[in-house]
Amino acid sequence: FGTLTLAAPAFAQTCLVETYGKNVQCTANDVRIAAVTSTHNLDGTPIATCNIGDRISFVATAQLVVGSTSSRSNIGMYFAKDNQPGDGGKAGGGALTGSCFRDIIPPGHPSLNAFCTGPGTPFSFCTGNQAGTSTQTLGSSNYTELDNLNLAPTPDNCGDGNAGTTQTIDVLVQDVLCEPISLTNPKLRLPNCVSWQVPGSTTLCQSPSPTYPFQSTAVPGSPSKCNCGVLEVPIIVQRAAIDVSKVANPTTQSGTDGGPVNYTVVVTNKSNLGAVTVNQLCDDKYGNIATATTSPAQPACAAGSLCASPNNVAGSTCATSISCSLPATLANPNDTVTCTFTGQIPENSTITDTVTANAVDQQASPLSKTATATASAGDAPSTATLTKTFVGTTAGCATVRYQAKVHNSSGGDETLTLSAVGDNAFGSITSLHGDSHTNNSVVGTTCGVATGTPGSGTLSGSTGGGAFNQTLAVGGSDYSCQFDGVICSSPLTTITLPNGATCTGIQHSNALTATLAGDDGTGETVSQSGGSLTVFECFDATSQ
Structure with a gap:
């Protein structure tokens, strides 16, 4: 299923520090979101993937753990919208500052249809005012209210948590950037923070129905009452990517006047979004290793820094024994193309050269990746060979x-x-x-x-x-x-x-x-x- 996005950009909200209005230390760690176990589009259909760089909205089914020996009130949640670096720990970053989407635990199980203001607004599933076709709800499997602030007609209704309990909550995450944990872990990276107060020392937190938005009173009870981290969300980030490796053989030339050195370059399809096509291989020391004929044409590889005239111009090469057939379409993940060439390295030197592979994905978006290899050569010995041959006896x-x-x-x-x-x-x-x-x-x-x-x-x-x-x-x-x-x-x-x-x-x-x-x-x-x-x-x- 595709990702259901907003009809219009969501209003940017502040993260924990700006919402609280002062710095925090987040040392208590009493409450945390332990894991996100599943995700759904706002209309209730499953969401399994997103395209890297897109903004997405979804409902996360998460495990909210109160690990302290005492209960905690007015739990607030902050989700970084721009995939800010860091995890909110000592190094900062994450959902501490920047742009976030904020939530509380609402009473009951409000439907996502409650957000509708008219047909198609603000979501495509909306059919009218507070009416739509979404099957998705928000809220907790065990909603808890511990604050005795039942002031009629609007009592405290920001969800709490009993000591040592875990709640399964469905929480709205809106307009966040689709970015992976890492190149090797394609799951969605979601920095987040959780804040809380102590029952009996709470501020009245009242959120209006039917959507129960975040309230500024659901902030830390003190600078230490917060916990930040990065969630690994089970949404696979679809991205086109390549990886490049380069190996030199031999890596050391001893007692010779430099090279030659044989290089092997392997370009791998690391995309989970389909095929990639490799069109060019450039080396900063040896110039153009291979360039496919494309329309428009590929920019010329820069001249190799080890190349002498007439091969020291853009698009030329001083490499020899080149074996590299481009373009090469790598249809499946982990498909590879291998190129080999020989380069001469100077006497008494250590050379680290960088190869750049240029490719495109199925949408013709450019991809590029580099790899390096190092080879060295010692000082060649000074030798002479003397030859004497008999011509004849003349006297x-x-x-x-x-x-x-x-x-x-x-x-x-x-x-x-x-x-x-x-x-x-x-x-x-x-x-x-x-x-x-x-x-x-x-x-x-x-x-x-x-x-x-x-x-x-x-x-x-x-x-x-x-x-x-x-x-x-x-x-x-x-x-x-x-x-x-x-x-x-x-x-x-x-x-x-x-x-x-x-x-x-x-x-x-x-x-x-x-x-x-x-x-x-x-x-x-x-x-x-x-x-x-x-x-x-x-x-x-x-x-x-």
């Missing part, structure tokens, strides 16, 4: 060990005297000269070194071939020595080996020379043959 040197021999090949008994040996390429081979990277250098020798004496340079571990002069007899021993000669080439060339193969290397030709004299003392020339040599040195280079 090279080799140290070659040569054996030098001089043999007396004369006929008869001709004796030769050897006074020196040398080489046409290396020059002197009896002394060290040059170095290991200079062509035609000699870096070690036993030539010209006395027998039993260590050689020079790289041949210091060998013994000398013999000092000069050396006598060479026909058929006698040869003169033999070694030297280490350095051969170099830059660039290396392709050489052909004696077996016909080729390689990259050095081909070096040289010839041994000797200074010889015959034994006839006439200075004859000693004919020399042989002593030539070609060395082929190949460079076989590999890398690893």
Whole structure:
């Protein structure tokens, strides 16, 4: 059933403090409305729902409890019309101040038809003066009058309560705002206060029939004689709403140059009023995640603060791997749509970004909700990778060990005297000269070194071939020595080996020379043959 509303706005009434005319402390707590057990429209039909933000009027069936050991009189009730924050306790608010609807407990069970002044006035069920079709009545299941102020013809008639009793009362609540207890509790929130007096110390409270309106004499007997709270009324507040959650994975990037971070956004229909349609997802750091094509068009998402040119303009994005299909109609409560995207976060930073989901309800009224997620990245380590590869051998040197021999090949008994040996390429081979990277250098020798004496340079571990002069007899021993000669080439060339193969290397030709004299003392020339040599040195280079 729908909500029956007033034909015209109800007259705004004051709440407890303004009605009483002074501040209250509400510490006695002797009387309270313990619960509202059912609700009805003013025409008597049940009321189960209201639309958020509407103003509604209804009759509440409530449990009124007198918890004190003494009876209480002239009970007044105050219901906040504008859903004022707070509960009237120490923090104030609620039905203490602001705009309220006020009630007393009337005698008997007056019908809501008594409020009618003519057809349709002030309620749609009215058919005439004090006549209508409402089946709803007001009053108490156990009306109590304790004040002996029966002053004819109008005695005290504001209802009271005996000690330790509970009354079931039907009380009028008029023109209050339809708002829920919370987003998770959809029941109607109704701040209220109750006031009372002590029998024997009461003020005469007389309310005129047939409607028995609230009387200003039904106020607290003292500043402490009141009790305030918030009623949870069994009227479900219908509202369109969405909820949004956002999760970052990973939440911490360690030892890397920032992101990427994968984000998951879930939009949920939290409405109890029907379907909602999600049209847009905007992120304050990454810009436009998804925007549906609608008429009129959705406003462009603001540029993401982490986006660089050309993506740092409204409607653009620097997110990647976006998966988000909009519009998405969520037909039923708790239906969801999931969107995912990847965003890069800077090195050595903590980023909390906010996503905003924009949607509409079935009446095209806008809905919006935000959610945040936080991710961080440490300082990336400073590293370098060195790479070295082999291209080829372009120049090279080799140290070659040569054996030098001089043999007396004369006929008869001709004796030769050897006074020196040398080489046409290396020059002197009896002394060290040059170095290991200079062509035609000699870096070690036993030539010209006395027998039993260590050689020079790289041949210091060998013994000398013999000092000069050396006598060479026909058929006698040869003169033999070694030297280490350095051969170099830059660039290396392709050489052909004696077996016909080729390689990259050095081909070096040289010839041994000797200074010889015959034994006839006439200075004859000693004919020399042989002593030539070609060395082929190949460079076989590999890398690893």
